[in-house]
Structures are given as C-alpha cells and as structure tokens.
C-alpha cells in the first residue's frame with residue numbers, strides 16, 4: 705500500500721512543525737508551507753530531508769495555486785490537509801487599524817478557506833481536512849478579539865463545508881488548542897511584558913492540568929483526526945486545552 709500524504713500549512717514553526725514530524729514518524733509523505741524565507745530555510749535544515757518545504761503566503765491566491773500544483777505534481781493526491789497557518793496580533797480595541805485587521809483575516813480566514821477550495825481537486829476520496837482554530841474563538845481573552853473572530857468564522861463554516869464534502873467521504877474537523885508553548889505564544893506575551901518565562905509559569909499554574917499545551921499535544925490530536933480511527937467524525941471541533949475554558 706502506498707504511503708499516505710499530507711500538506712500542512714504553517715508547518716515551519718510551532719504546532720505545524722510538530723505535526724509534520726508526527727505524521728512523518730507515522731509513515732506519511734509530508735509537505736509543509738511557511739511564509740518567511742529564513743523560516744523556510746531553517747525548516748529545510750531541521751525537518752527530515754524527504755519532507756517538502758515550500759514558501760508560500762497564505763494571503764495570496766496565486767501562491768496557493770502554486771502550492772497546490774507543486775504538491776499535486778509531487779504526491780498525486782492528498783490524504784490529509786492540515787490548514788494551520790495563522791497569525792495573532794494581541795491588541796485591545798483602541799489600538800487596531802484596518803491593515804492589521806485585514807492581515808489577520810487574510811491569513812486565518814481567507815487563506816484557510818481558499819487553500820481548501822483550491823486543494824479539493826487533489827484531495828483523495830475519504831481524505832481528512834483539519835483546521836486549527838483555537839479555544840479563543842469561543843472563550844474570551846483580552847486582546848484576542850480579531851484573532852478570535854477570524855478563527856470563529858472558520859468554526860462557523862466547518863459544519864456546512866462538512867456537508868459539502870461528505871459525498872466524497874472527505875471529513876473536515878477543527879482542532880482548537882488552548883495556550884500552547886510555541887513561538888507565537890512567546891512573541892505575543894513579549895508584546896505585553898519582558899517576563900515571558902514568569903508569565904508562562906503563571907498561565908501554566910492556572911491551567912487545570914497545571915501546564916500549557918506543548919505542540920505535540922496538538923499534533924497527536926491532528927494525527928488522530930487524520931487517521932481511520934476518526935473515519936466517521938466530521939464537522940466537529942476538538943478542544944485540546946487540559947481543561948482550560950471549562951470553568952464558569
């Protein structure tokens with residue numbers, strides 16, 4: 705039987721990079737995208753040689769076309785599409801401007817939607833699509849309104865997309881991380897305090913399980929949703945937060 709194939713957007717850092725390693729370890733042929741050239745070059749050094757690392761800006765429909773065509777030529781078809789590229793610009797209401805708002809929605813919503821739309825022709829029947837949303841889309845965190853809205857828009861689309869993809873048994877589900885120890889989280893904390901380590905320790909102490917998520921926590925959930933063990937699950941959200949967000 706030929707190896708399963710996976711495309712991971714935003715696979716040059718954090719959750720996406722951990723998922724690339726996890727799926728590769730499980731025998732998948734993997735391609736990842738990243739936006740910045742230095743990040744793409746570093747990832748080519750860090751990930752196994754047979755992982756395809758492509759530079760592509762999720763905001764650009766023509767760049768999405770190129771990725772889909774390159775991945776189609778390389779793999780033939782895709783069994784897993786992990787739509788994970790995302791940005792966060794933590795700011796309260798009074799600091800937002802139009803450019804910042806448009807950027808967040810362009811990556812987190814438009815980029816995700818059109819990568820899916822353009823990849824449909826190369827998705828194998830029975831493929832699994834997983835979208836990174838985030839616990840912030842349904843709970844509140846000061847400074848996260850725009851990121852929450854951009855991810856929440858995807859969360860609202862997923863049940864409808866699930867029905868549209870069901871005739872080909874293509875599943876689409878959301879994975880929603882709680883606070884996860886990634887470069888994005890550290891950069892976001894640094895915008896409000898220099899004490900990144902202390903802030904992360906305090907956040908971990910507030911979590912019901914006493915720790916933040918690590919990228920592997922999310923990667924293993926993505927691997928489950930990609931697998932045949934999840935063959936009858938579509939249109940759903942799995943929150944991976946160690947219980948964060950449950951308290952009233």
Ligand SMILES: NC(=O)c1ccc[n+]([C@@H]2O[C@H](COP(=O)([O-])OP(=O)(O)OC[C@H]3O[C@@H](n4cnc5c(N)ncnc54)[C@H](OP(=O)(O)O)[C@@H]3O)[C@@H](O)[C@H]2O)c1
Nearest residue numbers: 714716717718719738739740743762789790838884886888
């Ligand atoms: N970390 C958390 O606590 C948390 C919680 C909830 C949800 N999330 C969501 O999880 C996803 C992954 O986050 P992370 O924490 O792993 O962040 P990260 O370490 O900053 O990784 C983000 C990834 O997205 C890529 N990316 C950013 N802008 C892009 C663009 N315009 N086009 C293509 N790729 C782009 C980055 O590429 P470069 O490496 O080239 O910059 C990188 O590979 C995001 O959607 C985020 O909103 C994270």
